[in-house]
Amino acid sequence: MSAPTTSHDDTPHHEREGLTGRRKGPLDAAEMADAALTAAMIVALLAAGRVLAAGSMMQVVASFVVAVLAARRRTRTVVMASTAAACIALILGGLGPVSQAALAGVFGWCGGQSLRRGWGRIRTVGFTLLIAWPAMAASVLFFYPAIAINRKLRDLVFENVENQADGMANILAGIGSLFDAVGLGIVDRALGSVGNGLQNLAGFLIDNWLLLIPATELVYSVIYALLIRSVGGGILRRLERSLVDPLDLDVQPEAEGAPVPLALNDVVLERNGVPVTAPLTLEVQPGEHLVIEGPNGAGKSTLLDAMAGLDNVGRVDRPSDVVGLGHVGGTARVGQRPEAQVIGTTVGEDLAWGLADDFDVAATLADVGLVLPEDRPTSELSGGELQRLALASALRRKPKLLLADEVTSMLDPTEQARIIERLGALADATIVRTTHRDDAVASDRRIVIRRAAHNEATDDERGGDERGADLRTIRTNVGEHRLIRLRDVAYSHAAGKPWALPVLHDVDLSIHRYELVVIEGRNGSGKTTLARILAGLDTATSGTVERTSGVRRALAHQHVRLQLLRATVDEELTSLAGVRTDRELSGDADQQARTENLETAINLFELERLSGRRIDELSGGEQRRVLLAGLVARGVSLLVLDEPLAGLDAEGRVDLARTLDQVRLAGTSIVVVSHDVDWAPSHVSQHLRLEDGRLRSIAPGIGGPA
Amino acid sequence: MNRSSSFFRAIPIDSPVHRLAAESKVLAGILVSIGLVFNTEWSHIGVAALLLFVAFRSARLPLSVLPRVPLLVRFALFGGLMGSIFSDEAPKVGAISLGGLSDYARLIAIGFIMILWVGILSWTTGLTAVGFAIRRLIRPLRFFKVPVDEIGSVIALAVRSLPLVADEIDVVNESVTSRPAPADHAGKPIREAFAFIRDTATAVVIGSHRRARDLSMAMVSRGSTTAPLPPRNELRRIDKLVIVGAFVVCVAAFVIPGVPPNTPA
Numbered sequence: 001m002s003a004p005t006t007s008h009d010d011t012p013h014h015e016r017e018g019l020t021g022r023r024k025g026p027l028d029a030a031e032m033a034d035a036a037l038t039a040a041m042i043v044a045l046l047a048a049g050r051v052l053a054a055g056s057m058m059q060v061v062a063s064f065v066v067a068v069l070a071a072r073r074r075t076r077t078v079v080m081a082s083t084a085a086a087c088i089a090l091i092l093g094g095l096g097p098v099s100q101a102a103l104a105g106v107f108g109w110c111g112g113q114s115l116r117r118g119w120g121r122i123r124t125v126g127f128t129l130l131i132a133w134p135a136m137a138a139s140v141l142f143f144y145p146a147i148a149i150n151r152k153l154r155d156l157v158f159e160n161v162e163n164q165a166d167g168m169a170n171i172l173a174g175i176g177s178l179f180d181a182v183g184l185g186i187v188d189r190a191l192g193s194v195g196n197g198l199q200n201l202a203g204f205l206i207d208n209w210l211l212l213i214p215a216t217e218l219v220y221s222v223i224y225a226l227l228i229r230s231v232g233g234g235i236l237r238r239l240e241r242s243l244v245d246p247l248d249l250d251v252q253p254e255a256e257g258a259p260v261p262l263a264l265n266d267v268v269l270e271r272n273g274v275p276v277t278a279p280l281t282l283e284v285q286p287g288e289h290l291v292i293e294g295p296n297g298a299g300k301s302t303l304l305d306a307m308a309g310l311d312n313v314g315r316v317d318r319p320s321d322v323v324g325l326g327h328v329g330g331t332a333r334v335g336q337r338p339e340a341q342v343i344g345t346t347v348g349e350d351l352a353w354g355l356a357d358d359f360d361v362a363a364t365l366a367d368v369g370l371v372l373p374e375d376r377p378t379s380e381l382s383g384g385e386l387q388r389l390a391l392a393s394a395l396r397r398k399p400k401l402l403l404a405d406e407v408t409s410m411l412d413p414t415e416q417a418r419i420i421e422r423l424g425a426l427a428d429a430t431i432v433r434t435t436h437r438d439d440a441v442a443s444d445r446r447i448v449i450r451r452a453a454h455n456e457a458t459d460d461e462r463g464g465d466e467r468g469a470d471l472r473t474i475r476t477n478v479g480e481h482r483l484i485r486l487r488d489v490a491y492s493h494a495a496g497k498p499w500a501l502p503v504l505h506d507v508d509l510s511i512h513r514y515e516l517v518v519i520e521g522r523n524g525s526g527k528t529t530l531a532r533i534l535a536g537l538d539t540a541t542s543g544t545v546e547r548t549s550g551v552r553r554a555l556a557h558q559h560v561r562l563q564l565l566r567a568t569v570d571e572e573l574t575s576l577a578g579v580r581t582d583r584e585l586s587g588d589a590d591q592q593a594r595t596e597n598l599e600t601a602i603n604l605f606e607l608e609r610l611s612g613r614r615i616d617e618l619s620g621g622e623q624r625r626v627l628l629a630g631l632v633a634r635g636v637s638l639l640v641l642d643e644p645l646a647g648l649d650a651e652g653r654v655d656l657a658r659t660l661d662q663v664r665l666a667g668t669s670i671v672v673v674s675h676d677v678d679w680a681p682s683h684v685s686q687h688l689r690l691e692d693g694r695l696r697s698i699a700p701g702i703g704g705p706a
Numbered sequence: 707m708n709r710s711s712s713f714f715r716a717i718p719i720d721s722p723v724h725r726l727a728a729e730s731k732v733l734a735g736i737l738v739s740i741g742l743v744f745n746t747e748w749s750h751i752g753v754a755a756l757l758l759f760v761a762f763r764s765a766r767l768p769l770s771v772l773p774r775v776p777l778l779v780r781f782a783l784f785g786g787l788m789g790s791i792f793s794d795e796a797p798k799v800g801a802i803s804l805g806g807l808s809d810y811a812r813l814i815a816i817g818f819i820m821i822l823w824v825g826i827l828s829w830t831t832g833l834t835a836v837g838f839a840i841r842r843l844i845r846p847l848r849f850f851k852v853p854v855d856e857i858g859s860v861i862a863l864a865v866r867s868l869p870l871v872a873d874e875i876d877v878v879n880e881s882v883t884s885r886p887a888p889a890d891h892a893g894k895p896i897r898e899a900f901a902f903i904r905d906t907a908t909a910v911v912i913g914s915h916r917r918a919r920d921l922s923m924a925m926v927s928r929g930s931t932t933a934p935l936p937p938r939n940e941l942r943r944i945d946k947l948v949i950v951g952a953f954v955v956c957v958a959a960f961v962i963p964g965v966p967p968n969t970p971a
Binding site: 026027028029030032033034035036037038039040041043044045047048057060061064065068080081083084085087088090091092093094095145146150152153155156157159160162163164165166167168170171174231234235238239247249250251252254305308310324325326327330332333334335337339340341342343344345346348349352353354375377378379393394397496497499537554555557559561562563564565566575576578616 | 743789867868875
């Protein structure tokens with residue numbers, strides 16, 4: 001990443017040409033990743049369109065996505081993304097989705113040029129008509145459904161159009177004669193002329209199809225161009241404001257020397273132009289095993305990325321000046337989120353990525369304690385399996401320097417110990433790893449890094465502002481004490497089909513007002529399904545779910561960011577709470593209650609401080625507070641949190657417990673679903689464990705307010 | 707569950723159709739569809755429907771895999787049916803037009819057969835296998851200087867990311883639809899629809915940009931942006947038979963005149 005860029009709305013887009021223009025040749029790593037994700041989005045959107053029977057609307061949305069890519073990257077990236085999407089779209093429904101994907105690419109590219117160069121409406125429409133309109137018309141006439149060259153289909157369609165017009169005219173005439181019989185001849189004549197009109201219109205369509213099809217596509221093209229310009233522009237501005245600059249990243253050359261020793265001399269590491277660490281001084285010698293500890297946001301991952309030469313390039317001193325990332329005998333890196341580390345579509349493909357040798361898949365997997373078939377799709381693996389697979393790929397490179405970022409976070413204690421032991425046995429390699437658990441072995445050198453000064457200030461400010469002991473209940477209209485009761489609930493995926501997969505059995509659970517219920521379970525124990533049933537997003541296959549009338553439920557997903565949709569904290573809170581900001585309704589009683597609820601929630605969750613900030617500037621904990629405050633203000637009385645603990649350090653957990661206390665002060669009950677077994681906040685009313693789809697109690701439920 | 711990611715999961719049973727190479731299924735589907743869509747006579751529709759039935763039965767798929775027709779589409783189908791029944795197309799029995807019904811049935815049958823062909827492909831073949839098959843099928847294009855390795859790598863990475871992105875879209879979708887109606891647009895449906903689309907698209911794009919960043923770092927960490935060649939897949943005799951058979955059917959559809967012939971418009 002190069003110089004920090006702070007984007008403002010008035011930055012003309014063409015100033016970004018540095019990344020988009022001039023370069024020739026194959027895509028680099030960053031372009032390749034953008035192309036692949038765009039292709040995946042196109043296909044996923046078209047698939048969603050199939051499910052919702054709204055294919056052409058999703059084609060428009062897909063072209064927004066391409067426009068954003070085309071505004072930031074060179075044309076080759078767009079071509080690759082659209083081609084790949086068109087190829088994969090075959091599985092969604094043959095040639096129709098293929099042409100939709102390709103056309104989304106063409107329209108998106110045109111829109112992207114307009115966004116990048118800041119064109120006005122007229123130029124945008126003109127350019128789109130020049131490029132995309134012929135493509136669209138040609139696709140309909142010659143590719144799918146190939147009206148121009150497929151005479152038989154054309155005849156059949158026209159035959160049907162004519163029949164429909166005649167049939168409708170006949171039906172109208174029939175209805176008209178009924179009116180005529182009761183003396184309303186005028187209705188009869190009116191309906192008759194509507195019928196005639198339909199028949200004439202059909203005749204006109206059939207006689208002039210070769211003109212009318214391109215004319216229709218012309219109208220569509222103009223609408224598309226204007227939509228892409230306005231909506232695509234909006235997305236692009238949000239993206240630029242969310243501090244995500246296009247990355248400039250490519251594969252490093254093969255190493256001719258060793259990546260260690262290395263040193264940092266009083267260096268402040270940055271991410272997106274913002275300093276994230278205090279000044280660091282550190283030396284790493286060959287053969288050392290280093291464990292780096294520190295709170296979330298202290299810059300552990302940034303430090304590892306800097307050592308890998310991915311970020312903060314030039315701040316790490318090396319006598320050899322080579323990193324050799326990903327090459328045999330160079331540096332190997334395993335990053336934090338497991339699903340992001342595995343890039344092959346199958347286990348075998350992932351292990352082979354980047355290395356052209358013959359190797360024994362089973363033995364390589366056994367080395368990290370895995371037993372998996374070579375052709376198993378990686379999308380079916382659990383987090384722990386993904387982590388070990390990524391580690392196996394790293395070990396296969398026989399690295400001189402291994403950088404491992406929280407690589408055991410999803411493993412059981414036994415597997416974790418095994419991996420730590422395996423790493424410890426790599427006597428020749430230098431290992432630098434981060435951890436949030438206390439799992440360093442005696443021979444490891446431990447380093448603790450602290451947060452940068454400006455981060456600490458924020459923390460102090462919050463810590464000093466301790467309050468919230470008084471009860472400020474949000475008004476809801478739930479009278480009863482018990483909110484929800486599950487009796488003999490069972491759930492199967494694909495219920496009723498021969499391949500049905502039972503997930504939950506005999507689940508009995510009651511949740512009362514003010515309760516905090518913790519449900520723990522390993523991956524695959526059915527806990528996400530239970531969370532979705534409790535939140536009302538999935539329906540139980542059998543058993544009963546009794547819900548007290550008026551209870552509103554909501555699910556907070558693990559990735560909070562996906563649930564926040566607006567640009568700023570204030571907009572987000574108003575939208576979540578359903579408060580209208582237009583004046584004419586300010587007298588409305590219901591609106592007043594909502595506004596009051598929102599004020600109470602803002603107060604309770606201590607969000608005044610964040611007023612006016614952008615969502616993307618907030619920390620993960622702050623984003624979660626905004627989401628929960630908004631949901632509480634909406635009047636949600638049962639809040640289900642799916643895996644809120646993932647990736648949180650001790651301090652983050654304390655912060656979470658505090659936020660949950662605030663939720664309960666507002667009178668909302670909470671269910672926390674987690675794979676973490678060693679988390680027990682105070683005031684837990686029911687502590688349950690989900691094993692093989694069955695729920696059992698760990699601590700007796702006391703029920704009611706704690 | 708109508709989560710969109712379920713589109714990309716094959717039904718986990720075993721059958722001769724499941725065991726066919728993905729290439730054969732992709733090619734056979736395209737060839738039969740082309741043969742049908744260019745030759746819309748009843749005889750050809752009948753043959754295509756028969757082939758479809760045989761494929762469906764030998765895939766051991768239960769009827770319950772068939773997707774439900776959305777309500778809106780049902781209404782449209784019903785309206786079309788009414789129009790056809792009362793049209794003037796001969797032959798007619800009283801007020802009912804058999805000719806109109808026949809034309810309508812042909813059009814609808816073609817549509818359903820095309821959708822079900824693709825359905826059989828997706829119910830019996832995992833997304834990963836289809837990805838490999840497409841990458842193998844485009845490889846010959848390298849003789850025309852098409853950068854097949856680059857396209858293949860993008861396809862592989864897109865296939866890898868697709869279930870993750872589809873899940874993200876579902877989360878965003880749930881989050882948008884569970885919100886109270888956008889506050890300031892109540893009573894203004896067009897602006898509301900716009901706000902809906904913009905919010906959804908923005909959240910999805912921002913989410914996947916983070917993924918793209920992670921993905922590029924992961925690729926650089928492997929020292930290569932090029933996906934390994936897809937595993938070799940020797941076509942078995944049955945696969946070759948299916949491809950040749952589909953090709954023969956497709957050619958025959960064009961050569962053999964259909965009965966009854968199309969009535970000119």
